Amino acid sequence: MGDVLADLRRVGEFKRRALRDCPSNRELARLAEVAPGTPGTWLDGANLPQDLGKLIVVLDAIRAEAARTGVLDSPVDDSGKTAAELLDPGRWRAAFAEERERRAEDTRSAVERRQARAALAEDERRARQAALADRPRPVGSWSAQRLGVHPAIPGRPVGDGFRDGVGGGPAFVLPRYVLRPHDERLRGLLSEAVATGVRPSLIVVEGGSCTGKTRTAFEGLRAAVPLDIPLLFPADAAGLLDVLAAEALGPGSVLWLNEAQYYLAGPTGEAVAAALLRRLDGEGPLVVVATLWPEHLKTLRDTGHGNGGGFRNGSPDQHRLSRALLAQAAYVHVPRTFAEALESARELACEDGSLAVALDSGLADLTQVLAAGPDLVDFYEHPVGEAGIHCRAVLSAAMDAHRLGATRPLPLAFLEAAVPGYLDDDERAVDSGWFTRALARACTVVKQTTSPLQDVARPGRMGVVTGVVRLADYLQQHGDRTRRTVCPPASFWDAAAEHLTDATDLHRLAYAAEQRARLRHAAVLYAASADAGDLSALFALAIWMDRAEEQETAHRLLEAAAAAGHGQAAGELAWRRMEAGEPAEADRILRDATDAARLDALERLALRHDLSGDRAQARKLYLAAAELGSESARRYLDWDVRREADRNAERREASEPSPSEAEETALFVLEDVDSYVLRHNRPNVAPLTRWFLEYGNLHELLAEAHERQGNREEAERLYQAAAGLGNPKALRQLAERAAKSGHREKADRLYLGAIDTGDSYWFDIRDLASSRGEPVDSYERHGIEADGTLSEPWPWPVPRAVGPTTSTEPELEGWGRPG
Numbered sequence: 177m178g179d180v181l182a183d184l185r186r187v188g189e190f191k192r193r194a195l196r197d198c199p200s201n202r203e204l205a206r207l208a209e210v211a212p213g214t215p216g217t218w219l220d221g222a223n224l225p226q227d228l229g230k231l232i233v234v235l236d237a238i239r240a241e242a243a244r245t246g247v248l249d250s251p252v253d254d255s256g257k258t259a260a261e262l263l264d265p266g267r268w269r270a271a272f273a274e275e276r277e278r279r280a281e282d283t284r285s286a287v288e289r290r291q292a293r294a295a296l297a298e299d300e301r302r303a304r305q306a307a308l309a310d311r312p313r314p315v316g317s318w319s320a321q322r323l324g325v326h327p328a329i330p331g332r333p334v335g336d337g338f339r340d341g342v343g344g345g346p347a348f349v350l351p352r353y354v355l356r357p358h359d360e361r362l363r364g365l366l367s368e369a370v371a372t373g374v375r376p377s378l379i380v381v382e383g384g385s386c387t388g389k390t391r392t393a394f395e396g397l398r399a400a401v402p403l404d405i406p407l408l409f410p411a412d413a414a415g416l417l418d419v420l421a422a423e424a425l426g427p428g429s430v431l432w433l434n435e436a437q438y439y440l441a442g443p444t445g446e447a448v449a450a451a452l453l454r455r456l457d458g459e460g461p462l463v464v465v466a467t468l469w470p471e472h473l474k475t476l477r478d479t480g481h482g483n484g485g486g487f488r489n490g491s492p493d494q495h496r497l498s499r500a501l502l503a504q505a506a507y508v509h510v511p512r513t514f515a516e517a518l519e520s521a522r523e524l525a526c527e528d529g530s531l532a533v534a535l536d537s538g539l540a541d542l543t544q545v546l547a548a549g550p551d552l553v554d555f556y557e558h559p560v561g562e563a564g565i566h567c568r569a570v571l572s573a574a575m576d577a578h579r580l581g582a583t584r585p586l587p588l589a590f591l592e593a594a595v596p597g598y599l600d601d602d603e604r605a606v607d608s609g610w611f612t613r614a615l616a617r618a619c620t621v622v623k624q625t626t627s628p629l630q631d632v633a634r635p636g637r638m639g640v641v642t643g644v645v646r647l648a649d650y651l652q653q654h655g656d657r658t659r660r661t662v663c664p665p666a667s668f669w670d671a672a673a674e675h676l677t678d679a680t681d682l683h684r685l686a687y688a689a690e691q692r693a694r695l696r697h698a699a700v701l702y703a704a705s706a707d708a709g710d711l712s713a714l715f716a717l718a719i720w721m722d723r724a725e726e727q728e729t730a731h732r733l734l735e736a737a738a739a740a741g742h743g744q745a746a747g748e749l750a751w752r753r754m755e756a757g758e759p760a761e762a763d764r765i766l767r768d769a770t771d772a773a774r775l776d777a778l779e780r781l782a783l784r785h786d787l788s789g790d791r792a793q794a795r796k797l798y799l800a801a802a803e804l805g806s807e808s809a810r811r812y813l814d815w816d817v818r819r820e821a822d823r824n825a826e827r828r829e830a831s832e833p834s835p836s837e838a839e840e841t842a843l844f845v846l847e848d849v850d851s852y853v854l855r856h857n858r859p860n861v862a863p864l865t866r867w868f869l870e871y872g873n874l875h876e877l878l879a880e881a882h883e884r885q886g887n888r889e890e891a892e893r894l895y896q897a898a899a900g901l902g903n904p905k906a907l908r909q910l911a912e913r914a915a916k917s918g919h920r921e922k923a924d925r926l927y928l929g930a931i932d933t934g935d936s937y938w939f940d941i942r943d944l945a946s947s948r949g950e951p952v953d954s955y956e957r958h959g960i961e962a963d964g965t966l967s968e969p970w971p972w973p974v975p976r977a978v979g980p981t982t983s984t985e986p987e988l989e990g991w992g993r994p995g
Contacts, residue, residue: 180271181221181349183262186252188219190259191238194247199237208233228272232265239263257542308418309637310410312429321348323409324434324467325391328530351530353395354521354951362392362508366400369463370428376455376462380436380502382473383510385649386549389467390434392510397430397465407432413444413634420451431464437472440498441583443680449497456504466505471656477502549650551622562606566614569598571628573671574647575655576664581684582676585632585644588615588910590675597665619645660901661934669697679708686713691934706733711742718745727762738765747781879906899926902932 199207204215208230215234218225225231242248242259249258261267321327328349362381369377381396385390397407408425409432410416416439425431433439439448452464468476476498514521525531559568573594574586592611596604601918618629628648631640647655672685685699699720705713718733737745750762782797879894892913898906911926 180224180275184218184224187235187238187262188221190242191219192253194250194252194259195238195241195245198241202235204234207237222273228269229621232268235263235265244813270834292341308415308422308424308847310415310419312406312408312424314404314588315397315401315407315430318407318409318432320350320391320394323390323394325350325394326386349530352524352528353391354517354524354531356392356511356514357515358508358510359392359396361805362396363400365506365508366396366463366465370401370405370430370461372461374461376458376460376464377828378452378456378464378466378501378505378507380473380505381465381467381508381510382470383467384469384512385653387510387512389510392508393432393434393465393467401430401463409434410439411633413439413442413448414635414918415449417444417451420455425455425462427459428461431462433464433466436468437476437583440476440495440501441472443678445495446497448667449495449501453497453504455502455782456501469653473502548622548626552626552628552648552650553654555620555622555628556654562603562610563613563617564608565603566595566599566610567617567628568617569595569603570611570614571647571651572598572655572659573664573668574629574645575651575659576668577672577685578647578652578657580664580688581657582672582678583679584678584681585646587644587675589643590671591615591645593671593675594664597667661929661933663692663694666694666697669694669701673697673700673704676704677708679705679710679713680906682708683710683713685718686716688934710739711740711745714740715742715745715748718748743779747778751781792960877907899929904930907933 201216201219202212205212209213210230217223218231218234219346239248239260242263246261251257252259252262270949328351345350353446362379365377365379367375374564381389381393384390405428406426407430408419410419415559416433418423440447455462478495478499521531528919556568556571559565570591573591577586577590577594588633589609595611595614617631619627621627626648628651629645630642630648632646633639636642669685669689672682681704682701686698686705689695689701690698701716702713702720706717714733714737718737719731721727721730721733730747734745734749738749746765749764753759753762776802778797782794782801785791786794835963879891879898882888882894883891892910895906895909899910907926911923911930914920914926915923
């Protein structure tokens with residue numbers, strides 16, 4: 177095309193030079209019946225005409241003018257060609273035919289290149305899918321056992337023979353399924369999710385351990401989804417990321433995420449959430465079915481601010497993407513009780529031995545009985561012989577690890593090192609084989625169904641991971657309920673620091689130790705977490721050093737955390753430089769930070785200025801954060817700084833029961849939950865009520881209401897009930913009352929109980945000690961310093977990788993703009 181356009185430019189130049197621009201472009205446009213400016217663009221070589229006939233009309237008019245003026249046979253330029261040759265219609269027809277052929281060839285080549293690239297991409301995609309450890313299979317080919325349904329206890333003879341439920345044989349007992357009200361909702365959601373033309377959807381089946389949530393999801397799939405639809409069940413988070421990266425989760429498929437916390441709560445959890453969010457924005461239909469415990473759901477939904485986030489000194493938002501993912505979900509709650517379906521269960525029990533045994537227990541929590549939950553508790557609570565006592569200590573250490581934040585499988589070395597503190601002198605006086613015997617007992621299969629400690633499958637491969645175990649789900653929840661008021665012994669914290677390696681688990685345990693005023697252990701665990709790569713722990717340890725007046729080490733820790741990308745550390749450093757009158761240095765710190773860290777730092781600085789009363793500086797910093805994309809900063813600017821204290825006050829007022837609700841609420845407190853549900857036919861309140869009853873929160877709320885009304889005796893009784901269930905606020909209320917009444921020993925005991933629950937107000941010890949003017953011996957015997965601090969001298973642990981950092985970057989001109 178280059179030659180054709182060059183020839184058109186030669187014609188244009190000839191017209192202007194030899195013909196004095198006659199005929200005019202307007203006249204040529206009239207003759208060719210085109211827009212006035214079109215002939216000029218042709219003759220400038222700007223583009224090629226689509227209609228050759230119209231171009232011939234223009235060239236003929238120029239040829240006629242050349243003949244009229246006698247220059248038709250004159251050379252056009254240095255090429256020697258005459259005007260007649262240049263304007264010959266036959267020449268232009270041949271040139272256009274050649275150009276069309278060239279363009280057609282270019283188009284064919286482009287199509288072939290695109291097809292080749294598409295074929296290559298498809299080959300690569302197929303290769304990635306072929307290399308996947310986890311492959312989709314039709315829904316109908318997945319067994320209940322393979323999808324994570326717990327086996328049931330064996331049955332007994334019923335009717336004319338012995339029946340053990342359905343589908344599983346002697347090794348895996350699956351009882352007949354008892355429909356409950358939530359099943360109808362789940363099956364409706366599943367039917368809608370796989371319909372043609374709908375968008376991808378996420379369905380979360382939420383319920384406690386052994387409530388039947390996985391069985392509910394399995395039966396829902398079988399009932400509502402075509403059995404030939406492909407279902408994918410990744411073995412772990414890494415496998416799920418591989419599946420999503422390989423685009424193996426196509427339209428018309430099911431993704432099964434049993435115990436979804438293992439995919440979303442680990443170190444790759446946010447990456448998994450991001451990948452799932454992108455897939456949910458893609459082509460449907462697609463249904464993601466996830467099961468979750470309530471406590472894991474709460475953790476993943478938590479914003480991370482304050483104590484509710486689990487990390488007092490950690491990053492402000494640990495699960496931002498997981499929370500965004502779960503906000504899109506439809507939820508189905510599976511209750512613990514079968515109160516509404518007992519008649520159906522009795523009918524099925526006539527032909528199902530497992531259900532018959534479960535009903536014989538007299539409990540409405542049939543799934544727990546079927547999964548041998550009560551039997552596991554009985555195994556734990558009533559040890560037999562020396563091995564049984566040591567086994568109970570092993571299980572207690574495992575329970576404490578899980579309830580205080582350890583989510584990974586537990587190393588056997590950790591359990592062995594932790595146990596001594598759970599035993600007395602006589603129980604520790606044994607030979608070296610004690611742990612082998614205790615472990616063998618802890619792995620005993622109870623009721624031919626499950627064992628207290630269980631092997632951990634190798635991710636994506638056959639076999640088990642050696643040297644680690646996991647605690648049975650039911651015992652994890654039992655430990656959460658019954659050991660709430662128990663603080664682990666020193667051997668537990670020491671073993672965790674020495675044998676646990678997951679940075680996040682170590683950070684959670686450090687925070688738990690800090691809440692319980694085990695300050696030495698907290699510092700050691702924070703250091704271990706920092707060494708394992710947790711920047712939040714590095715920041716937390718820096719704050720510890722600052723409290724201990726180790727300012728130089730604290731500053732090095734903050735610099736190391738900020739240099740590694742921790743926004744709060746960068747914000748703290750910048751704040752300190754501002755307070756020291758060095759704004760340029762504060763600018764440099766923010767300039768050095770990564771974009772994500774700078775955003776966190778700006779928000780932290782803005783909050784600090786806001787709380788200090790400097791509204792103008794806070795607004796400036798919030799504007800900078802908003803420029804970097806901070807939604808919270810934008811809300812601050814839109815709402816013009818509505819005080820957090822006011823919002824908290826409004827939420828507290830909204831959550832407190834009014835006096836008019838006292839009579840109704842008392843039924844929840846004074847009556848057994850199950851009998852209340854059966855008698856009043858209100859099962860929908862049972863899960864919330866049970867949680868309130870287990871942890872004493874409702875007792876505490878009622879006590880406060882009675883106290884406001886002047887019913888002090890009734891308030892005292894309710895505080896006692898809440899304290900008996902391990903409610904820390906009630907324990908502190910009783911401790912304060914005892915201290916004011918002069919009952920010092922009772923106050924000591926109550927304060928210690930509150931501390932052991934993880935009460936974040938353990939600094940009340942200092943108030944009680946200072947009021948006496950002397951140390952409190954019972955606190956020291958309890959492992960806590962009387963003034964709530966660490967005694968000196970004591971070598972503070974410093975992470976191995978910490979060293980001074982320097983920078984020569986120029987000052988930051990605008991906080992909100994990347995450098």
